[in-house]
Amino acid sequence: MNQHSDHELISTIVEHLNVGIFAIDENMQVIAWNNFMAAHSGQLPQDVIGQDLFSCFPELPEKWLRKKIQSVFVLKSFAFISWEQRAHLFRFKHNRQLTRELEYMAQDVTLMPIQNNTGKVVGVSFCLQDATDTCIYQNQLEMTKERLERASQTDGLTGLNNRRHWEQRLREEFGRAIRTKSAFTLILLDLDNFKEINDKYGHLAGDEVLRFVATIIKNCLREYDVCGRYGGEEFGIFLPNSSLSAATIVAERIRIAIQNQPCQYNLKIIPVTASFGLASATGRIVDHEKLISHADIALYRSKEQGRNKYTIFGQW
Amino acid sequence: MNIATQLNDEQQDCLKEVINVAMGQAGSNLATLLNVFIQLSVPKISMISASELSENMISLIGTAEQVTITRQGFYSDSDTQGLTGEVFVLFTDNSFTATAELLNYESVLDSKSLEELVLDVSNLLTCACMGGIAEQLDTQIAYTPPSIVTLNSRITSVVEPEQIRWEEAMIMEVTYTLEDREFQCNLLFMLPSDTINFVKEFLNNFMDSL
Numbered sequence: 472m473n474q475h476s477d478h479e480l481i482s483t484i485v486e487h488l489n490v491g492i493f494a495i496d497e498n499m500q501v502i503a504w505n506n507f508m509a510a511h512s513g514q515l516p517q518d519v520i521g522q523d524l525f526s527c528f529p530e531l532p533e534k535w536l537r538k539k540i541q542s543v544f545v546l547k548s549f550a551f552i553s554w555e556q557r558a559h560l561f562r563f564k565h566n567r568q569l570t571r572e573l574e575y576m577a578q579d580v581t582l583m584p585i586q587n588n589t590g591k592v593v594g595v596s597f598c599l600q601d602a603t604d605t606c607i608y609q610n611q612l613e614m615t616k617e618r619l620e621r622a623s624q625t626d627g628l629t630g631l632n633n634r635r636h637w638e639q640r641l642r643e644e645f646g647r648a649i650r651t652k653s654a655f656t657l658i659l660l661d662l663d664n665f666k667e668i669n670d671k672y673g674h675l676a677g678d679e680v681l682r683f684v685a686t687i688i689k690n691c692l693r694e695y696d697v698c699g700r701y702g703g704e705e706f707g708i709f710l711p712n713s714s715l716s717a718a719t720i721v722a723e724r725i726r727i728a729i730q731n732q733p734c735q736y737n738l739k740i741i742p743v744t745a746s747f748g749l750a751s752a753t754g755r756i757v758d759h760e761k762l763i764s765h766a767d768i769a770l771y772r773s774k775e776q777g778r779n780k781y782t783i784f785g786q787w
Numbered sequence: 788m789n790i791a792t793q794l795n796d797e798q799q800d801c802l803k804e805v806i807n808v809a810m811g812q813a814g815s816n817l818a819t820l821l822n823v824f825i826q827l828s829v830p831k832i833s834m835i836s837a838s839e840l841s842e843n844m845i846s847l848i849g850t851a852e853q854v855t856i857t858r859q860g861f862y863s864d865s866d867t868q869g870l871t872g873e874v875f876v877l878f879t880d881n882s883f884t885a886t887a888e889l890l891n892y893e894s895v896l897d898s899k900s901l902e903e904l905v906l907d908v909s910n911l912l913t914c915a916c917m918g919g920i921a922e923q924l925d926t927q928i929a930y931t932p933p934s935i936v937t938l939n940s941r942i943t944s945v946v947e948p949e950q951i952r953w954e955e956a957m958i959m960e961v962t963y964t965l966e967d968r969e970f971q972c973n974l975l976f977m978l979p980s981d982t983i984n985f986v987k988e989f990l991n992n993f994m995d996s997l
Binding site for chain 2: 549
């Protein structure tokens with residue numbers, strides 16, 4: 472085995488390290504360029520050494536980077552570039568899976584001063600590390616967090632907002648309506664004879680009925696109306712900036728659709744209807760719970776009065 | 788609080804002198820780099836325990852609405868035990884427009900660019916100061932990348948004691964002001980026990996040599 476000197480050994484290691492190492496002098500000319508840089512840039516040491524860095528790589532953000540480099544010269548300190556704020560410095564390809572978000576290698580770069588023996592900074596060295604894996608994991612983590620958050624807000628069976636999330640949104644929107652003194656209406660609807668449907672056709676059929684109703688509701692709502700699964704067979708809808716007459720039209724649209732559209736399960740058509748209770752926020756109502764209570768009372772009246780109809784609170 | 792790690796009055800005075808020289812140098816370097824006049828306050832030096840850090844920061848923040856805090860570590864780059872610690876930079880209700888211009892950022896910053904700018908400014912101030920101190924103490928230091936603790940948010944609690952590696956430290960508070968540019972921030976330098984011992988030794992040798 473050849474007797475490498477200590478320096479030669481370090482040199483060889485730096486040359487072939489799986490990290491980009493290069494250096495520039497005070498005139499921005501490249502004075503060192505390791506194998507990693509050559510392989511990823513396609514530019515060999517002989518192409519770049521002695522050349523202006525920015526001429527060789529016009530994609531670099533020159534004005535900004537010059538200032539950063541200058542700070543190392545003046546302050547004799549380190550400077551850092553992180554993939555978390557800047558996707559990449561050099562446009563190098565990465566060799567991970569192809570993803571839409573990550574076109575080039577994510578990079579962490581450290582700039583360090585090169586000092587001569589009088590302590591003067593005569594050059595800046597760059598250490599460029601591939602952070603693509605971390606970037607990919609981070610993105611996956613963010614996506615998972617988003618999915619988890621959505622899942623915690625969603626009713627599994629129907630895909631609608633679950634009760635907790637819907638009530639929270641109701642609280643927020645209602646508060647806004649009070650502050651801006653704008654109209655606000657609430658609809659509660661409850662499926663008629665749902666227990667009988669479950670008993671006669673089975674629980675899986677019952678699930679299908681719930682999904683059927685959820686779909687109808689979603690299709691009948693306008694952009695800012697918000698619905699949720701309020702209970703086992705109960706749904707809630709709040710309509711910001713909506714008058715009672717507008718809400719009534721929406722309620723009727725849903726009621727008729729539920730009544731007329733066929734709900735099919737296992738080659739059987741299941742007859743479905745629902746009862747509705749409507750309540751409008753007037754100046755006297757100051758909390759959303761009161762509004763729910765009014766809609767609930769109106770809903771109860773619809774049930775009492777034969778089902779498959781709507782009732783407006785206070786109008787009977 | 789461990790009495791042994793505290794500095795006596797003589798050492799404290801000596802340290803203040805050393806720091807003043809370091810800050811002067813730092814200010815001068817920053818002025819050269821940024822082409823503006825930088826004002827540095829006289830450093831306030833005290834001892835605190837990890838649990839008091841949060842309180843300390845909150846009192847500095849006061850009633851400010853928008854708070855940004857970064858943190859960065861430095862460590863001894865020489866073969867002897869030297870300067871190791873961390874720096875917190877506190878920005879309160881700041882406009883970063885002026886500094887964006889000085890550092891050649893775009894005038895309209897998206898959220899990532901703002902993060903980058905905040906980290907850059909923190910890094911510059913930290914390195915300028917610590918670099919100056921290291922030079923006065925005749926030692927070499929290296930830095931870890933800065934990170935954001937909180938960005939433009941209202942503060943309820945800051946750094947929890949569990950997030951800190953030292954139990955007690957010497958804290959140096961420095962206020963930076965950019966003249967004419969409505970920019971100000973506070974730097975909190977944390978020097979834990981081992982580093983304090985190193986500093987003490989240096990101060991003793993320094994005073995002996997006078």
